[in-house]
Amino acid sequence: MKAHQPNSSNTLVLRLPMWRSRVVLFLMFMGFCALLGRAFWIQGPGNDFYAEKGKRVNRVIALPSVRGKILDRNGAILATSLEAKTIIAYPEMIPDDLSANKITALAKLLKMSESELKKKLIDSKNQLYLRRQVEPNVAAKIKELSIPGVVITSEYRRYYPEGESMSHIVGFTDIQDKGQDGMELSNDESLSGKDGQKHVVIDRLGRVVDDLGDYQPPRHGKDLQLSVDSKIQSISYDAVKKAVIDNRAKAGSAIVIDSYTGEVLAMANYPSYDPNNRSSMTGDQLRNRVLTDTFEPGSTMKPLTVALSLEKGLIKPTTQMQIGHLQIGKKVITDTHPYPSLNISQIIQKSSNIGTSRIALQMEPEDMWTMFQSVGFGQVPKVGFKGAVAGIVRPYEKWGKLDQATMSFGYGVSTSLFQLGRSYTVFARDGELVPLSMFKVDKPPVGTRVFSPKTAIDMRYMMELVTLEGGTAIKAQVPGYRVGGKTGTAHKSMGKSGYASNKYHAFFVGIAPISNPRLVVAVMVDEPTAGSHYGGDVAAPVFSTITGSALRSLGVAPDATLKELVQNVDTSLTQKVALKR
Amino acid sequence: MNRAVVILILALMTCSLMLVYSQQRSRMLYAEKNRLENRQNRLNQEWSRLEYEQRELSKSSRIVSIATKQLHMKEPKQDKTIYVKEKAQ
Numbered sequence: 028m029k030a031h032q033p034n035s036s037n038t039l040v041l042r043l044p045m046w047r048s049r050v051v052l053f054l055m056f057m058g059f060c061a062l063l064g065r066a067f068w069i070q071g072p073g074n075d076f077y078a079e080k081g082k083r084v085n086r087v088i089a090l091p092s093v094r095g096k097i098l099d100r101n102g103a104i105l106a107t108s109l110e111a112k113t114i115i116a117y118p119e120m121i122p123d124d125l126s127a128n129k130i131t132a133l134a135k136l137l138k139m140s141e142s143e144l145k146k147k148l149i150d151s152k153n154q155l156y157l158r159r160q161v162e163p164n165v166a167a168k169i170k171e172l173s174i175p176g177v178v179i180t181s182e183y184r185r186y187y188p189e190g191e192s193m194s195h196i197v198g199f200t201d202i203q204d205k206g207q208d209g210m211e212l213s214n215d216e217s218l219s220g221k222d223g224q225k226h227v228v229i230d231r232l233g234r235v236v237d238d239l240g241d242y243q244p245p246r247h248g249k250d251l252q253l254s255v256d257s258k259i260q261s262i263s264y265d266a267v268k269k270a271v272i273d274n275r276a277k278a279g280s281a282i283v284i285d286s287y288t289g290e291v292l293a294m295a296n297y298p299s300y301d302p303n304n305r306s307s308m309t310g311d312q313l314r315n316r317v318l319t320d321t322f323e324p325g326s327t328m329k330p331l332t333v334a335l336s337l338e339k340g341l342i343k344p345t346t347q348m349q350i351g352h353l354q355i356g357k358k359v360i361t362d363t364h365p366y367p368s369l370n371i372s373q374i375i376q377k378s379s380n381i382g383t384s385r386i387a388l389q390m391e392p393e394d395m396w397t398m399f400q401s402v403g404f405g406q407v408p409k410v411g412f413k414g415a416v417a418g419i420v421r422p423y424e425k426w427g428k429l430d431q432a433t434m435s436f437g438y439g440v441s442t443s444l445f446q447l448g449r450s451y452t453v454f455a456r457d458g459e460l461v462p463l464s465m466f467k468v469d470k471p472p473v474g475t476r477v478f479s480p481k482t483a484i485d486m487r488y489m490m491e492l493v494t495l496e497g498g499t500a501i502k503a504q505v506p507g508y509r510v511g512g513k514t515g516t517a518h519k520s521m522g523k524s525g526y527a528s529n530k531y532h533a534f535f536v537g538i539a540p541i542s543n544p545r546l547v548v549a550v551m552v553d554e555p556t557a558g559s560h561y562g563g564d565v566a567a568p569v570f571s572t573i574t575g576s577a578l579r580s581l582g583v584a585p586d587a588t589l590k591e592l593v594q595n596v597d598t599s600l601t602q603k604v605a606l607k608r
Numbered sequence: 609m610n611r612a613v614v615i616l617i618l619a620l621m622t623c624s625l626m627l628v629y630s631q632q633r634s635r636m637l638y639a640e641k642n643r644l645e646n647r648q649n650r651l652n653q654e655w656s657r658l659e660y661e662q663r664e665l666s667k668s669s670r671i672v673s674i675a676t677k678q679l680h681m682k683e684p685k686q687d688k689t690i691y692v693k694e695k696a697q
Contacts, residue, residue, distance in 0.1 A: 093656075103663060103667075104659060104660060104663045107656055107659070107660050108656070109653070109656055109657055109660060110653045110657075186660055188660060188663045188664045188667055189667060189669075190669075192669065227642075235638065235639055235642040236635040236638060236639055237634075237635055237638055238638060257667065257668065258668045261667070261668045261669045261672075262668070265669070265672075506685075507689075584691070584693075585691060
């Protein structure tokens with residue numbers, strides 16, 4: 028047993044001096060202290076160095092969002108965002124001994140003078156935008172120069188393929204991609220996106236190797252589809268432009284409305300501007316006159332007055348009326364040509380002020396006022412455009428006899444061309460006023476009844492007479508189609524000083540085809556000065572051009588001489604045509 | 609006892625190596641994903657650019673001007689047009 032017991036005396040003999048273990052313990056303790064101290068240093072005061080190192084591998088990358096496109100009714104692009112390059116310089120990083128050739132080349136590519144570029148570089152301390160929205164090929168050439176401190180980044184730039192013909196509808200954005208006018212402004216919120224970002228780790232070679240979590244995907248802007256047909260718009264713009272130039276006028280506008288759906292197919296103004304290049308733009312070119320300018324509609328008001336009287340049962344299209352001479356107070360109402368007597372259809376066809384006044388004076392002012400309101404005069408049209416105006420219809424309590432008479436032929440009331448065009452949808456749609464839309468409509472909207480279908484149809488036939496022999500607007504005729512409308516020639520109001528004797532607005536508002544109306548087209552030419560100033564001579568031809576092309580483009584069958592035009596083709600040909608479809 | 613330790617050590621080493629490998633692989637895949645995303649963006653941009661170019665070339669004002677000026681085309685007159693009416697079925 029004894030031998031198996033540990034030999035306590037032996038251990039005592041082998042015992043080392045106590046201090047040696049103390050020293051080891053102390054050294055280990057010191058070692059830990061050093062580590063702790065180091066850890067403290069790295070976490071605390073000495074952190075900057077490592078934070079700097081960390082930044083190199085740890086980066087926040089911006090994920091740019093793209094602004095939504097604007098499309099026409101057929102999906103054609105009206106506005107789109109494309110990548111463009113931005114040239115940024117960090118002046119302190121540009122070497123002083125940079126070769127002169129490179130500076131010259133850079134200045135040339137940036138389209139600046141050399142001295143201008145040098146001044147910019149000297150003046151600024153921080154990063155400096157040398158040029159934004161540079162074409163990709165120019166950016167590539169700048170990259171080839173490989174100047175240290177000149178960096179190229181990507182941004183988006185807005186492009187408008189339709190240019191000046193569509194600019195008032197679409198509008199434009201500023202350099203920060205914010206909408207400034209037209210649809211770009213009124214739908215800015217849905218069109219603009221939100222940039223995203225991600226936090227990543229990159230390796231020595233700059234490749235992204237890991238994701239650190241907080242990923243925010245970019246939210247791209249929504250596309251916007253308008254009701255406009257770019258082909259009809261282009262036709263309308265060209266026609267308005269030609270009319271303004273040919274008549275040496277100040278301005279011109281036109282609006283084309285699809286009376287089935289209330290969609291605006293075209294809205295053109297001249298003068299206009301190119302939204303891709305806005306360097307020489309003035310306020311005059313910017314105005315979307317169809318919506319922002321009001322004027323007295325002149326004789327284009329007459330069909331509404333006559334329709335109201337028909338509706339009240341006071342007259343019939345065939346009612347014969349004494350015209351003669353009409354004086355209200357001191358004011359004499361005049362016609363261009365004197366007529367002793369006309370029937371109601373002829374009053375419209377010949378555009379008689381006296382006749383219309385006599386019809387109006389049989390009615391109550393309140394009824395006329397209610398009718399003006401119910402066709403949308405005096406109210407801001409709800410069309411989603413900033414800057415649309417209401418026009419003026421004074422309260423009927425303040426009307427005198429003279430006011431009532433002049434309003435019946437469109438003086439003393441003001442509207443925009445948009446409102447005037449819209450009011451004619453009551454004739455095109457058998458008495459219903461339809462809300463207009465700038466956006467593509469899925470199902471036809473519900474109209475508000477203003478007149479009975481019979482009144483509307485009677486008015487359409489009267490308005491057709493305007494474009495036939497003996498009417499004021501023979502030039503409005505469209506080959507193959509029956510059209511109708513009303514001319515207007517109004518002295519321009521000069522505010523308090525009354526009316527200008529030699530300044531006019533020329534109008535034509537029309538409907539086509541008469542047998543089954545599809546389009547309402549309103550045209551206005553401001554201050555025509557070359558030759559005639561009458562609506563029938565100045566605005567009616569514009570109506571004819573626009574309507575003819577628009578009807579063909581929409582594939583509306585001709586209704587005028589259809590019987591003569593349609594040949595009795597044999598069935599084999601019809602089948603061939605059907606097969607080709 | 610010893611054998612168990614050896615197996616566990618081997619398992620531990622395998623796991624550690626697999627961890628290194630999977631980390632590396634995840635980084636490679638992430639880099640690949642990123643590369644593809646960038647490519648997608650570039651292709652989207654290219655698509656937008658081509659779409660714009662197509663629109664620019666096919667807009668009606670350009671067609672009209674080429675048709676009338678270069679090709680001397682005219683709109684057909686009414687009397688030269690044959691309208692074909694579809695038979696009611």
